[in-house]
Amino acid sequence: MSNYVLLIHGGAGQLPTDFLTAEREQAYIQQLSIVLSQGQQALAAGAKAEQVVVDAVAWLENCPLFNAGCGAVLTHAGTFEFDAALMLGNRQSGAVMAVKQCKNPIIAAQQVLHNSVHNTLAGPEADAWLLAQGVEQAPQDYFLTEHRLQQLQEARENQQVQLDHSDNGQVQQLLSQSSGEPSMGTVGAVALDAHGELAAATSTGGVTNQLPGRVGDSPIIGAGTLADQRSCAISGTGIGEYFIRYTVTAEIHYRMLLADQSLTEAAELVVNQNLPAGTGGVIAVDNHGHWTMPFNTTHMFRGVVTPKQLHAFIGK
Known part of the structure; x- marks a missing residue:
């Protein structure tokens, strides 16, 4: 148990055996470690969980290694669409779906949380509202990288x-992996701050060649994102369709709240028994500082920082 905890992830999946070279592994570990170090400094200085998770996710959105913001995957139409959600332990939430113009979708979600009477805004109307609110915009070509274009082709x-991160036969009729580099995944962060407050944030560019307008689990409270002061903060990553069908983050929360299960027990059961194998994982921290990061894929890009440790991981 710690007086502050930050967990982050950069996606989960079945990585091709030849993908994770020593050079690539070092690049991912380096970026995750930078985010963790920044979060550790902020939390140690008394920063609130909300801003720590937003800053962590925004950093990952700006890193082209991951599928969120710059470096995101493309839709079938060759465009970028972003989903993101932010939820606080007091059950306030804000989310955006299928936005195209926000440089940092997680900051857009934070704007919705604080400055809209609604919980979720979507599509071009959301983009127009966010522009009027002064949220930083970016042209579509800002997000483009050559390997994402190759993946789409x-x-x-x-x-x-x-x-994201898929190379297995699981649900291949729904989502399957090409011979190229896998799309690096959904990003997320959860935190418990020194004030005892919880927050969760998740952001994604979706899946390569998705139909325009497709929305995954990341911006859906109770599917890919959840925070509740009575239990925990959770961010999920994997096949969004399954996280929605199984209401993954809500299931973990209610197992803790109603079945008196520990965070580890609830999260492990949902990820490894409820979800089909190879479909994803979660990062989660409870209101006492206990944390867990279970996944049922071969890899999950992830990390943890507390007052006593800072570690980034990729494999089991």
């Missing part, structure tokens, strides 16, 4: 929808 040729 391959996925179109093979009539595939390509999931």
Whole structure:
């Protein structure tokens, strides 16, 4: 148990055996470690969980290694669409779906939380509102990287929808992996601050070659994101369709609240028994500082920082 905890993730999936070279592994570990170090400094100085998770996710959105913000995957139409959610332990939440113009979708979600009477805004109307609110915008070509364009071309040729980190046969009719580099995944952060407050944030660019307008689990409270002061803060990553069907983060919360299960027990059960194998994982911290990061894939890009440790991981 710690007086503050920050957990982050950069996606979960079945990585191709030849993908994770020593050079690539070092690059991912370095970026995750930078985010953790910044979060540790902020939390040690008394920063609130809300701003720590927003800053962590915004950093990952700005890193082209991950599928959120700059470096995100493309839709079938060759455009970028972003989903993000922020939830606080007091059950306030803000989310955006299918926005195209925000440089940092998680900051857009924070804007919705604080300055809109609604919980969720979507599509071009959301973009227009966010522009009027002064949220930083970026042209579509800001998000483009060459390997994402190559992924889209391959996925179109093979009539595939390509999931973050996927190279297995699981649900291949829904989401399958091309021969190219896997799309680096959904990003998220959860934190318990020194004031005892919880927060969760998740952001994603979706899946390669998805239909425009497709929305995954990341911006859906109770599916990919949840925070509740009575239990925990959770951010999920994996096949969004399954996280929605199984209401993953809500299931963990209610197992703790109603079945008196520990965070570890609830999260492990939902990820490893409820969810089909190879479909994802979660990062979660409870209101006492206990934390867990279970996943049922081969890899999950993730990290943890407390007053006594800072570690970034990729494999089991």
